Amino acid sequence: MGSSFTAVAVGLIDVAGTAVQESVQPAGAQLSTRAVELMKPGGSLSQEIERLRIAALRARLLGYDVAASRDFSVRRLTRNLVLLNIAVRRVARRGPLDAAGSRAAIFVARSYEQLAELPELDSVSLRMTAAVHYELAGFQANAATMARLAMPVRDFSTDGAYNLPELASLFLQRRFLACRLARPTQPVSLREDLDQDALVAAAVRLAQEALGNAASYFLLGDSAVIEEAAEDLSIARDALLDIGAVHDTNLIDGLRVLLPRLQATSTWTALALAIRYGRATCAPLGAASDHQEHLTAVPSANSGPPR
Secondary structure, eight states: OHHHHHHHHHHHHHHHHHHHHHTTSOTTOOOOHHHHHHTSTTSHHHHHHHHHHHHHHHHHHHOOOTTTTOOSOHHHHHHHHHHHHHHHHHHHHTSSOOHHHHHHHHHHHHHHHHHTTSTTSOHHHHHHHHHHHHHHTTOHHHHHHHHHHHSOOOOTTSOSOOOHHHHHHHHHTTOHHHHHHHSOOSOOOOOTTSOHHHHHHHHHHHHHHHHHHHHHHHHHOOHHHHHHHHHHHHHHHHHHHHHTOHHHHHHHHHHHHHHHHHHHTSHHHHHHHHHHHHHHHHHHHHHHHHHHHHHHHSOOTTOOSOO
16 A cells, blocks of 8 residues: 555645646647557556456456456556646646547546545545546536545535535536535635644635635636636645645646636636627627618608608
8 A cells, every 4th residue: 555655646746746837838738749658549558547447347246356456556557647647737727628638638537537446545536636637628427427426415414614625526516506605714824834734724725715716706707706716726736735735736736727627618608708799790780770770761852751
């Protein structure tokens, strides 16, 4: 368990740590050659994922130990998936994914979904990563299902505050009203004099508040709110990255990457485009119609008095 967990932890820190470098990448960044090679059908990574899928299926149907029946290196598998994770998020930060980027996102999502079958790894974190990549690829139903599987939603009558994975699960399931109501209401302060545990708690609460604000955008359409949410997620991600909180950093970074795509496909964006299109296409017709009515109302010089 130690070496496998370390591989995942180090890899996820690398993923989150690329956020600053990726922000200065040139527009139109594409998948690296190495990433494309990893996804090649019949390649070593594809074969390892397939063997993991078969081992997990045998474990569910026949009760075999999935960890004992595997014949591949989990460390190598997670390292390769981390590289793909970095590549997909780098491209997603530059704009909508093209066909190659979507295929890579789906590949990463399905791979993390299979990796979550290993009992020694953090299945919640891996499934939430899979949900983020399903959403990046445009597979909303798969993302919602994976988020619900990773962190089932509690009844609101249950006592206790919602943690970050639970709020992220609500958000990815498009349960925006529940996400808004479940967000923390107390003010958050990331003061430098906080100890490490208190700083982690404050950063997580800031991310939770940001998700609640982002949910408010999808309910009310206030673009300023989602911009504030994106900024708060970036602040929380950077704070947790400095501390080394691996799984929370990775989840927040994925949600931050998702926000522009979710906003671009939201009802409010579609409505704004429809209004803009209507004004552009109907205004000339309306002006011509008004002009024609004016001409009809003015009698010609040869016409007699109106009857």
